[in-house]
Amino acid sequence: MTPAAGEFESIVRLEGVQKYFGAVHALRDIDLSIGRNEIVGLIGDNGAGKSTLIKLMTGVLAPTSGRIFIREREIQPGEYSVRMAHDLSIETVYQDKSLAEKQPLWRNFFVGRQITNRFGFIDIKREKEVAQKILIDTIGFRGVGITVDSTVGNLSGGERQGIAIGRAMHYNADLIVLDEPTAALGVAEVRKVVEFVRRIKQSGRACIYIEHNLAHVHEVADRLVVLDRGRVVSEINPKDMTVPELTEYLIALQHNA
Amino acid sequence: MAQRSGVSILQRFEALPIIIVFVLLLLLFMYRAPEVFLAPYIYTTFLSTLPPLILLAAGLTFVIGAGEIDLSFPSIIAFSGFVFAVLFKEYDLGWIAVVAGLASGILVGFLNGIIIAKIGIPSFMTTLGTQFFWAGMATVLSGGKSYALRGVEESSVWQWIVGRPFASASTPWLQELSIQGLWTAIIVGFLWLILTRHRFGEHAMFIGDSNDVSRVVGIDVDREKIKIFTLMGFLAACAAIILTLENKNFFGNQGQGYLLTAIASVLIGGTSIFGGQATIIGTVFGCFIIGMVEAGLVASGLTGAWVRTVQGLIFLVSIIFYMYADEPQRRQALFANLRSLGRLGGVRATEEGGVRR
Numbered sequence: 001m002t003p004a005a006g007e008f009e010s011i012v013r014l015e016g017v018q019k020y021f022g023a024v025h026a027l028r029d030i031d032l033s034i035g036r037n038e039i040v041g042l043i044g045d046n047g048a049g050k051s052t053l054i055k056l057m058t059g060v061l062a063p064t065s066g067r068i069f070i071r072e073r074e075i076q077p078g079e080y081s082v083r084m085a086h087d088l089s090i091e092t093v094y095q096d097k098s099l100a101e102k103q104p105l106w107r108n109f110f111v112g113r114q115i116t117n118r119f120g121f122i123d124i125k126r127e128k129e130v131a132q133k134i135l136i137d138t139i140g141f142r143g144v145g146i147t148v149d150s151t152v153g154n155l156s157g158g159e160r161q162g163i164a165i166g167r168a169m170h171y172n173a174d175l176i177v178l179d180e181p182t183a184a185l186g187v188a189e190v191r192k193v194v195e196f197v198r199r200i201k202q203s204g205r206a207c208i209y210i211e212h213n214l215a216h217v218h219e220v221a222d223r224l225v226v227l228d229r230g231r232v233v234s235e236i237n238p239k240d241m242t243v244p245e246l247t248e249y250l251i252a253l254q255h256n257a
Numbered sequence: 258m259a260q261r262s263g264v265s266i267l268q269r270f271e272a273l274p275i276i277i278v279f280v281l282l283l284l285l286f287m288y289r290a291p292e293v294f295l296a297p298y299i300y301t302t303f304l305s306t307l308p309p310l311i312l313l314a315a316g317l318t319f320v321i322g323a324g325e326i327d328l329s330f331p332s333i334i335a336f337s338g339f340v341f342a343v344l345f346k347e348y349d350l351g352w353i354a355v356v357a358g359l360a361s362g363i364l365v366g367f368l369n370g371i372i373i374a375k376i377g378i379p380s381f382m383t384t385l386g387t388q389f390f391w392a393g394m395a396t397v398l399s400g401g402k403s404y405a406l407r408g409v410e411e412s413s414v415w416q417w418i419v420g421r422p423f424a425s426a427s428t429p430w431l432q433e434l435s436i437q438g439l440w441t442a443i444i445v446g447f448l449w450l451i452l453t454r455h456r457f458g459e460h461a462m463f464i465g466d467s468n469d470v471s472r473v474v475g476i477d478v479d480r481e482k483i484k485i486f487t488l489m490g491f492l493a494a495c496a497a498i499i500l501t502l503e504n505k506n507f508f509g510n511q512g513q514g515y516l517l518t519a520i521a522s523v524l525i526g527g528t529s530i531f532g533g534q535a536t537i538i539g540t541v542f543g544c545f546i547i548g549m550v551e552a553g554l555v556a557s558g559l560t561g562a563w564v565r566t567v568q569g570l571i572f573l574v575s576i577i578f579y580m581y582a583d584e585p586q587r588r589q590a591l592f593a594n595l596r597s598l599g600r601l602g603g604v605r606a607t608e609e610g611g612v613r614r
Binding site for chain 1: 450454455456457459460462463466467469470471473474475476529533534
């Protein structure tokens, strides 16, 4: 760890954040902090505010009120954007719109941040070399018949998540936000994604993992944050609760309303 | 796993299928009409007549590759051609007329881009509208007149843009060699570099693949679309000036014949009708095929009416071929449909048979 990295405890911290969509109070009094090398599972029913919450953290939406700190530095609400989040090493992997289907992997790795000369022409050889390294070292694709020239369309859902996560790791993201990466995947594919999430942790990064399937998120998360109707209702250490207990708890939450 | 390890022969050699088709067609025509296709004149004629089509199709390769369409370029040919012709002939402005003609095409393309990207009207609708608007403008401003550019071949504009550099050579076919073929080759070569190796070309392909993905990875989709349509406007203006100078005449509907042939050339060449995949080399060979079929059928003794029929047929066959070759999921869906159709047909046939019995 570099000394600079030691200066902050949390990568993202929200204080008293409110979000209204017109009259709808989508997020209420959110106080939440994401540690530097922590995998945080964000769970809750549909409409609980999970997506809105990560959109605030990644600059897609601005909060109605409250404060956002990135690496303990307060962000002015008006200036925060997706691009700024990228600059601050926060990357989001969306379930199905992170990669372009008909383009080769090497282009997908570098699009938006191409290695070019000063006239904007791409250094194809170099991009392919680096892409090859990411494929083997960061993502760990070996002997599965995938090369940097493969098109995304030929990859399985789990492999795509791997590529998108690997890309985020390559760009030294300190925080990777995964928006339901296992939605619509088969069992074997889910295993792969869980494995990619573990790699995020091993490489010293933080991750916010939004997931419907409690078993998947219970397996990898260091901490589970439960959202219900726009509020953080509890924070759970997965070691303290089994998956069935967690399920019971969430169902009880709905009925107590 | 073999098909996943990526690079099929189709991908490794850009536009290979269409080059093979081109060579086969060429051999066919050489066999059917040797007196035409084994003599140099047909090729020197191509060099003078094909450049406008190639320039238009090269621009459309970017537009269609980005998942958009431009129907307004025939009107840009009319409008920019008019701007150039009137300034050249009535005001005697020479090279300034060329610059003004190009600027007018860039402006029309830029406005297309603004309407499509910023106002958000689909390009099909936008350019259908602007097609009428600019064609109308050209007619209104020119009063429906044509401008004959008599004596234009004396000007440096004509000599530089569409001149015959070897006019004093002793070999007859060398005298016919026109210089616009060279300019077109340079422009198209440059566009090939842009499409395959430049950031802009990559962005165009990603936009054609998915606007959403493009935004997420940080492409300024609106700005790139405006650039694409502006490029199309510029190339249409280049085509307009070459066409006007080559014909030594401007007339209002000089661009109309290009609407379908240019789009057909792009799609025959292998650019995906769904966007996300485009090839300039394929487009150029698509243009050769369109041009050659026209000349070849006439030379083979078939009437002009056959030309459109055969062009339409080649167009359809090639699109179906590319769907089969390049899009495995569509191919599977197509086969599944055919099978179920076959089954239905089979069932119906047996039922009818049963009734008859």
